[in-house]
Amino acid sequence: MRTTLPEAFPAHTPAVPQIFTIVLSHGPVTRAEIARRAGVSPAAVTKAVRPLIEAGYLVEEAGEDLPPALGRPANALRVDGGRALFIGVKVTGDSAIAVLTDLRCRIRVTRRASLDDRSPDGVLATTGELVTELLVEAEGFGVQVRGIGFAVSGDVVRTDGTVRYSPFLDWRDVPLGERAAAATGLPVTVENDVRALTVAEQWFGAGAGLTDFALVTVGAGIGCGLVVGGRVVSGAHGVAGEIGHLSIDPTGPPCHCGNRGCVEAIASDPAIVREVRARTGIHVADAAEALALARGGDTAARQVYARAGEAIGRAIGSLVNLLGPERVIISGEGLAAHDLFADRIQDAFTVSAFGTAARCEVSTHPLPFEAWARGAAATAIQSFIGSDSRSGGSGWR
Amino acid sequence: MRTTLPEAFPAHTPAVPQIFTIVLSHGPVTRAEIARRAGVSPAAVTKAVRPLIEAGYLVEEAGEDLPPALGRPANALRVDGGRALFIGVKVTGDSAIAVLTDLRCRIRVTRRASLDDRSPDGVLATTGELVTELLVEAEGFGVQVRGIGFAVSGDVVRTDGTVRYSPFLDWRDVPLGERAAAATGLPVTVENDVRALTVAEQWFGAGAGLTDFALVTVGAGIGCGLVVGGRVVSGAHGVAGEIGHLSIDPTGPPCHCGNRGCVEAIASDPAIVREVRARTGIHVADAAEALALARGGDTAARQVYARAGEAIGRAIGSLVNLLGPERVIISGEGLAAHDLFADRIQDAFTVSAFGTAARCEVSTHPLPFEAWARGAAATAIQSFIGSDSRSGGSGWR
DNA sequence: CTTCTTTCATTGACAACAGAAAAGAATGAA
DNA sequence: TTCATTCTTTTCTGTTGTCAATGAAAGAAG
CATH class of the missing domain: 1.10.10.10 (Winged helix-like DNA-binding domain superfamily/Winged helix DNA-binding domain)
Structure with a gap:
């Protein structure tokens, strides 16, 4: 009943x-x-x-x-957060995580699943199971789920729920929103993962009430969500915030994008692992091992992190010079190494920021991994209350 | 009559x-x-x-x-452009230029004056004379002047017509709008010079109809106006678009801002002059001489321009990666050297731009110097038709 | 202990705006 | 000639939000 x-x-x-x-x-x-x-x-x-x-x-x-x-x-x-529930789903290359949140975007239930089959069918099957489980959980609250949000990395067209291109999933032009809506009978929003996280921070997190801020995520890649004049930036072609491919040093390491010295080629987890291996000769398996080595006092490894911090700080300096935000929030799994590069980020930023831009506050804000799924839920809430149509307004010309 | x-x-x-x-x-x-x-x-x-x-x-x-x-x-x-006239005034460190435009921002009359006294009083006196002359000219058209716009480099608060800080003029907190309005009895707008130029381009120029574009000005300094989502970006503290202080190369030449390798330290007129002198041993007096030397075939001088082009191209690449605009318009007096670095700009941009960002079109668009004053007039027009209040709207949070 | 001041909240009248629907206008196509 | 199509205008109607007045609930002042 x-x-x-x-x-x-x-x-x-x-x-x-x-x-x-x-x-x-x-x-x-x-x-x-x-x-x-x-x-x-x-x-x-x-x-x-x-x-x-x-x-x-x-x-x-x-x-x-x-x-x-x-x-x-x-x-x-x-x-009253309890009067409606939402589901947010974050899809990565090898797993899916879904959360059930209330109207205030507080997480009530979390579910995870590994993703064996990255095809659209496979992803829809896996996330469909997660959603079904959460819908069952939702019944316990006696409140209906009013929308589902998906967060996917890559080029996403929010307005029609299409994933135009997602490198991690190897998707092209997948009508995810349409298919998920058909499967669940609920309103579905689809948004780029970083932008979704940015929306959540803008409304409920460290960016609450700010009209100009940036969210920089550090981890497997380096991403960035931008809020300019109170609106999340999507760019003319649906892609923006590619701070990971700001080139910091023309003589830096080559990046998979073809350029050299990109932040992502210096400060992403894979880049750090690669560089730690190269400098120490120790074959660390992953970011955690590299981090352990640096924490253990290995000078060369520590230098790798210092360099990563500097790259991030310089990139943030560029961003701040261009947009003059009030705050830059650094987040992502990469913050695990926070103690090893936070000072370097701040120093490099201070040197790079010009004039009053330096007034911008750069702070770190660790977020659990569910936060990505929470961001997806935030887009569903946005859509539910009818805010997305307005804030996405043209601002004409 | x-x-x-x-x-x-x-x-x-x-x-x-x-x-x-x-x-x-x-x-x-x-x-x-x-x-x-x-x-x-x-x-x-x-x-x-x-x-x-x-x-x-x-x-x-x-x-x-x-x-x-x-x-x-x-x-x-x-x-019908002829139904109203506007005056735009651009103030630089050593001169003032004023234009009389119609409602379509077409220039009808231009007046220049050198600026001996950069103090607020001196500037108001000089520009006051220019404005008076233009008001006399305007009588010949039988149409009233409906507003005056000022364009000043530096930190300008458009909403209250105050120049918070202008390095070139050495002004701090000058209520330019208020004083000019009192002197002329006409509505006055005051805007940062690059943003004013950007407004003109957005409405009447190469950015017409675009919701996301950037205007990069190359010359004595390197500036940038940004339009994101149809609105000119001002940043949280009134300063944005400082592309000149994007650091392109951590080992590059020192910049007056304290950092190294800023675009402005590589590609601005003074930087080019300095570098041409250093590399050729020839004491060129100014940008024009440096340009002549390079045009004359001097390899070292040509390399300086090539390097400048590369710096500009890389900076534009960073900008485009962050904001994903539809077009970047390069303008400014520095375009005189267009033939010497245009290819380099394009090449460096192509290498730097990531993914679909590369779809952005980078084009040069020479503008006469009056264009700066025309930009000021554009802000006056904007204010006259009541568009500024709206487009500056909060886009809430 | 009254009375004043201040701020918040509500009400009802009213004006302005935009949309819907229908009609009119001006053309090419059948 | 009639129809289809697109642009433009008119009338009507409902929605929105402001205005100005009113009430409510406190502290401050005498």
Whole structure:
């Protein structure tokens, strides 16, 4: 027996997605504050939030305000995360991870599976099982799952749910969204993995409330999500943020892209492993072993990490010079080596950043691997509340 | 005797600035086409456009359509540039240039003056004279000047018309807009020079109709204006596009910014002069002499230009990898040496650009020096038609 | 203990805007 | 001549959000 489900999201006035997003990312917030942030009248806020409160998506926060305030005390609003569930799926080259989140993108359940068959059929079969399991879990919460998001690395067309090209999966023009929607009967969003993670950070994470920031992910590859003027950058051809192929040193090691000295050819896990082997003569098997060697005090190995940090710092310097963001968030599995290169990143950045750009704050923000799947869920939430159509607006010309 | 002046711009419906901008940058265009581009109904276009036609800002283009069309022939609209005039002023370290343009940003009159006194008072005096002369010229057209734009290099706060810091002028926190408005009684806009030029290109130039492009200016410095998602990028702290301080080579020549191998330390006019002197032993006085030497066949000098081209190309590659624009437009006085480094720019870009980013078209687009002042006028036009408030919109969070 | 001030929230009237649908206009095709 | 097609306009209608006034809930001031 399942409790009654709330109706579709009552986004019947255009300002609703904006207002809801403000409440979502700015915690409990008063109507007056919402009105100021959104640049609309308080009356408009009152009218917009009423249906949301009635539908249960927003609740009034009792008491706990900033006590010493003049005038009538404000009633803060917050999102009741429990009124809707979402599923986010991250697909890598050899595994899939899926999370069940609430409307506030808090992870409730996590499921993983290894991926033997990378073909579209194989991936759909594996992720389909994960999704089914999570849908069963969801029944325990008595709340319906309102959307599924997929995060895939590569060239993804969000608007039509197509994976144009994914090197890791060796996919070309796969209508993932369409197929997954057909299989599950639920709304499906498909987004590039880094952009999905960026959306999650923009709304719920270290980028909350910022209009200009960058998220740099360090690990098997070096990726980057950009938020400029409050909007996630997709580029004219759907590809952007390729910070991994910024060439830092024209005499640096060759990169698989054909250029030399790319950050990815210096600071990605494979590059580090390769370089540690070359410099120490020790055949480390993977990034973990290379890291252990460096932690053990091997000077040559430590130098490899130092060099990686410098490359990342310089690349971030370039990014900051170009875009002038307020913050750069470094994340990814590669942060395991944080202690070995964090200082180098900061130093190289400080040297590279020009003028006021140096005001940009560069910080590391470790994220568990589920965060990638959480990012996928965030895109599903975005779509559910009707925010994606708007924020993707043309900004005309 | 002066003809009757049109009233203030009738932007009484929110869609007017957008629609007017479309007509402005897409030449004669039919209402149906406007509706498609703007994403509004044809009815809305009809209604929005009528007051503009009545006020004389738009006129119906007779006949000359694309002849072989089915159905009722369309009536194209175009902007009547002659119905309003604007003044654009570009201030450099040693001179000021001012242009009188029409509403379509076509230059009608140009005036220059050398700048002996760079203090705010001195600049206001000199530019004030230029503006006065142009206002006199404007009377000959029988049309009122509706706004003045200033373009200044450095950190400029457009919203309040303040020059926060301009190294060339040695200004800090100068309320240029306020003072100029008080002196002239006209609306004044103040914008960073590269961003102003970018606006002009976005509306009237090589970037017309593109949502993602970059304008790279080569000359005494290396600058860059960015348009991402249809909006000019200003960065969180008002500074962006510092492509000149992208470091291309960690072992390159030192730059005044403290880093090494910046594009500006390799490819700016002063850097080229310095390097040509060092390599040839010939004491060339300025960029023109260095250029003459290279054109004369001096191998060492030619290599300096080749290296400059490579640096620019690599920097553009970085930019394109990060932002994925549709086009990069190279301009500036430095293009005088176009024949000496254009190939190198293209080659270096092709090597640096990753994947689909390489689809980006890199083209040179020589602009006369007045173009900088024209950019300033473009910002005045933008402000006049009420487009700046909108396009600078928050895109929330 | 009242009264004032301040801020937040709500209400109802109102104006503006955009969309839908239908009609009209102007052409080529059948 | 009639039809099909496309562009443009008109009228109507519903939605949105602002305005201005009002109420609510506190602290501050006398």
